[in-house]
Amino acid sequence: MAMDLKEIEKFIKEAMPDASIEIQDLAGDGNHYSATVTSSQFAGKSKIEQHKMVYNSLKGRMGNELHALAIKTKEQ
Protein backbone atom coordinates (compact mmCIF):
# COMPACT_ATOMS: atom_id res chain seq x y z
CA MET A 1 0.00 0.00 0.00
CA ALA A 2 1.68 3.10 -1.20
CA MET A 3 1.00 6.04 -3.42
CA ASP A 4 3.22 7.97 -5.75
CA LEU A 5 3.88 11.63 -5.07
CA LYS A 6 2.87 12.60 -8.60
CA GLU A 7 -0.38 10.71 -8.23
CA ILE A 8 -1.31 12.63 -5.07
CA GLU A 9 -0.53 15.89 -6.81
CA LYS A 10 -2.66 14.88 -9.81
CA PHE A 11 -5.73 14.15 -7.67
CA ILE A 12 -5.51 17.42 -5.77
CA LYS A 13 -4.92 19.35 -8.98
CA GLU A 14 -7.97 17.75 -10.58
CA ALA A 15 -10.21 18.88 -7.74
CA MET A 16 -8.57 22.26 -7.31
CA PRO A 17 -7.11 23.36 -10.63
CA ASP A 18 -5.90 26.71 -9.31
CA ALA A 19 -4.00 25.17 -6.40
CA SER A 20 -0.27 25.32 -5.99
CA ILE A 21 0.89 22.15 -4.35
CA GLU A 22 4.12 21.24 -2.63
CA ILE A 23 4.50 17.62 -1.64
CA GLN A 24 7.32 16.01 0.27
CA ASP A 25 7.95 12.32 0.79
CA LEU A 26 8.88 12.54 4.46
CA ALA A 27 10.35 9.11 4.99
CA GLY A 28 11.20 8.15 1.41
CA ASP A 29 8.90 5.13 1.72
CA GLY A 30 6.01 6.29 -0.49
CA ASN A 31 3.78 6.21 2.55
CA HIS A 32 4.39 9.33 4.62
CA TYR A 33 3.90 12.62 2.86
CA SER A 34 3.32 16.22 3.70
CA ALA A 35 1.45 18.52 1.37
CA THR A 36 1.12 22.26 1.39
CA VAL A 37 -1.82 23.33 -0.71
CA THR A 38 -2.49 26.94 -1.59
CA SER A 39 -5.76 27.78 -3.30
CA SER A 40 -8.26 30.58 -3.68
CA GLN A 41 -10.99 27.97 -3.11
CA PHE A 42 -10.10 27.90 0.59
CA ALA A 43 -11.28 31.48 1.08
CA GLY A 44 -13.90 31.85 3.77
CA LYS A 45 -13.69 28.20 4.82
CA SER A 46 -12.71 26.77 8.19
CA LYS A 47 -9.54 24.72 8.57
CA ILE A 48 -11.65 21.60 8.92
CA GLU A 49 -13.48 22.34 5.67
CA GLN A 50 -10.19 23.13 3.92
CA HIS A 51 -8.61 19.87 4.98
CA LYS A 52 -11.76 17.98 4.01
CA MET A 53 -11.50 19.45 0.51
CA VAL A 54 -8.01 18.00 0.20
CA TYR A 55 -9.11 14.64 1.62
CA ASN A 56 -12.09 14.55 -0.73
CA SER A 57 -9.88 15.21 -3.74
CA LEU A 58 -8.09 11.95 -2.92
CA LYS A 59 -11.38 10.09 -3.31
CA GLY A 60 -11.21 7.77 -0.34
CA ARG A 61 -7.52 6.95 -0.63
CA MET A 62 -6.62 8.84 2.53
CA GLY A 63 -6.37 6.33 5.36
CA ASN A 64 -6.27 3.47 2.85
CA GLU A 65 -3.64 3.38 0.11
CA LEU A 66 -2.29 6.56 1.54
CA HIS A 67 -1.29 6.00 5.14
CA ALA A 68 -0.06 9.40 6.16
CA LEU A 69 -0.42 12.79 4.59
CA ALA A 70 0.21 15.81 6.74
CA ILE A 71 -1.73 18.72 5.28
CA LYS A 72 -1.16 22.43 5.45
CA THR A 73 -3.66 24.62 3.67
CA LYS A 74 -3.21 28.27 2.76
CA GLU A 75 -5.59 30.75 1.25
CA GLN A 76 -4.30 32.49 -1.78
Added chain:
Amino acid sequence: MDDKTKNIIQNHIDTNDVCLFMKGTPDAPQCGFSMAVSNMLKILEVNFKSVNVLEDQSIREGIKIFSDWPTIPQLYVKKEFVGGCDIVKEMYESGELKKVFSDKGINFKK
Protein backbone atom coordinates in the same frame (compact mmCIF):
# COMPACT_ATOMS: atom_id res chain seq x y z
CA MET B 1 -21.86 2.11 11.16
CA ASP B 2 -24.40 0.39 13.41
CA ASP B 3 -26.40 2.21 16.10
CA LYS B 4 -24.49 0.56 18.91
CA THR B 5 -21.16 1.93 17.66
CA LYS B 6 -22.68 5.34 17.05
CA ASN B 7 -24.07 5.42 20.59
CA ILE B 8 -20.74 4.43 22.11
CA ILE B 9 -18.96 7.21 20.20
CA GLN B 10 -21.67 9.76 21.02
CA ASN B 11 -21.48 8.79 24.68
CA HIS B 12 -17.69 9.31 24.84
CA ILE B 13 -18.11 12.76 23.28
CA ASP B 14 -21.08 13.72 25.45
CA THR B 15 -19.56 12.69 28.76
CA ASN B 16 -16.03 14.03 28.29
CA ASP B 17 -15.30 17.73 27.79
CA VAL B 18 -12.07 16.87 26.03
CA CYS B 19 -12.10 13.58 24.18
CA LEU B 20 -9.28 12.26 22.01
CA PHE B 21 -9.76 9.30 19.69
CA MET B 22 -6.27 7.93 19.16
CA LYS B 23 -4.18 4.90 18.29
CA GLY B 24 -2.81 3.55 21.55
CA THR B 25 -2.89 5.35 24.87
CA PRO B 26 -1.29 8.62 26.05
CA ASP B 27 1.35 6.56 27.88
CA ALA B 28 1.87 4.13 25.03
CA PRO B 29 0.81 5.78 21.76
CA GLN B 30 0.96 3.52 18.70
CA CYS B 31 1.25 6.24 16.07
CA GLY B 32 3.30 9.42 15.84
CA PHE B 33 0.31 11.61 15.01
CA SER B 34 -1.67 10.33 17.98
CA MET B 35 1.36 10.83 20.19
CA ALA B 36 1.77 14.40 18.99
CA VAL B 37 -1.78 15.45 19.89
CA SER B 38 -1.71 13.58 23.18
CA ASN B 39 1.58 15.30 24.09
CA MET B 40 0.20 18.75 23.30
CA LEU B 41 -2.71 18.13 25.66
CA LYS B 42 -0.30 16.84 28.30
CA ILE B 43 1.92 19.92 27.98
CA LEU B 44 -1.15 22.13 28.41
CA GLU B 45 -2.10 19.96 31.40
CA VAL B 46 -5.56 19.41 30.01
CA ASN B 47 -7.59 16.68 31.63
CA PHE B 48 -8.75 14.52 28.72
CA LYS B 49 -10.36 11.23 27.98
CA SER B 50 -8.55 9.08 25.45
CA VAL B 51 -10.25 6.38 23.42
CA ASN B 52 -7.92 3.76 21.97
CA VAL B 53 -9.43 2.93 18.59
CA LEU B 54 -7.08 -0.02 18.17
CA GLU B 55 -9.01 -1.85 20.84
CA ASP B 56 -12.21 -1.81 18.83
CA GLN B 57 -12.30 -2.10 15.07
CA SER B 58 -15.91 -0.85 14.90
CA ILE B 59 -14.96 2.38 16.67
CA ARG B 60 -11.82 2.74 14.56
CA GLU B 61 -13.90 2.71 11.38
CA GLY B 62 -17.00 4.28 12.95
CA ILE B 63 -15.32 7.46 14.14
CA LYS B 64 -14.22 8.22 10.57
CA ILE B 65 -17.84 8.13 9.40
CA PHE B 66 -19.12 9.85 12.52
CA SER B 67 -16.84 12.86 12.03
CA ASP B 68 -16.66 12.61 8.24
CA TRP B 69 -12.89 12.65 8.69
CA PRO B 70 -10.66 9.91 7.27
CA THR B 71 -7.81 9.89 9.77
CA ILE B 72 -7.04 9.36 13.43
CA PRO B 73 -6.35 11.07 15.87
CA GLN B 74 -9.49 13.16 16.25
CA LEU B 75 -10.00 15.72 18.98
CA TYR B 76 -13.38 16.75 20.37
CA VAL B 77 -13.83 19.63 22.79
CA LYS B 78 -17.24 20.15 24.38
CA LYS B 79 -18.88 17.91 21.75
CA GLU B 80 -17.33 19.84 18.89
CA PHE B 81 -14.85 18.33 16.44
CA VAL B 82 -11.69 20.44 16.57
CA GLY B 83 -9.57 18.55 14.06
CA GLY B 84 -6.89 15.99 13.43
CA CYS B 85 -3.16 16.19 14.09
CA ASP B 86 -2.31 18.87 11.51
CA ILE B 87 -5.02 21.29 12.58
CA VAL B 88 -4.47 20.79 16.31
CA LYS B 89 -0.74 21.30 15.82
CA GLU B 90 -1.29 24.51 13.88
CA MET B 91 -3.68 25.74 16.56
CA TYR B 92 -1.23 24.80 19.30
CA GLU B 93 1.55 26.73 17.62
CA SER B 94 -0.58 29.79 16.92
CA GLY B 95 -2.07 29.87 20.40
CA GLU B 96 -5.54 29.25 19.03
CA LEU B 97 -5.87 25.97 20.89
CA LYS B 98 -5.50 27.75 24.23
CA LYS B 99 -8.15 30.17 23.11
CA VAL B 100 -10.54 27.31 22.34
CA PHE B 101 -9.96 25.81 25.79
CA SER B 102 -10.33 29.18 27.41
CA ASP B 103 -13.53 30.03 25.50
CA LYS B 104 -15.06 26.68 26.31
CA GLY B 105 -14.15 26.82 29.99
CA ILE B 106 -11.63 23.96 29.95
CA ASN B 107 -8.86 24.11 32.54
CA PHE B 108 -5.33 24.21 31.16
CA LYS B 109 -1.89 25.50 32.08
CA LYS B 110 -1.88 29.18 31.16
